[in-house]
Amino acid sequence: MGISIWQLLIVLGIVILLFGTKKLRNIGSDLGGAIRGFKKSMSDEEEKNAEQQPLEKQNAEQQAQAEDKPKEKQG
Structure with missing residues (x-):
């Protein structure tokens, strides 16, 4: 019940007729x-x-080090 190869070829032929091969190549x-x-x-x-x-x-390591320095000064 799916799409057969012949149906795909017919649709492809119609698309080529409508748009032309150059337009399809550009697309x-x-x-x-x-x-x-x-x-x-x-x-x-x-x-x-x-x-x-x-x-x-x-950056996280630098922030952690910056936070540790004031603690060292207090202690």
């Missing part, structure tokens, strides 16, 4: 570029997060 390349851009932005975000984690840890 495909635009879609590919968008996917590449999305993947690049996701990997850039992961790298940014990986860089921030050590900085956050370092």
Whole structure:
């Protein structure tokens, strides 16, 4: 009861007739570029997060040291 190969070929033929092969090629390349851009932005975000984690840890350590110094002066 699913879609047969012949039905898919007929739909593909109609789409090619409506849009033309050049337009479909442009749409495909635009879609590919968008996917590449999305993947690049996701990997850039992961790298940014990986860089921030050590900085956050370092900042937390510095804050802990800053809090310890006044305690040492009091004691």
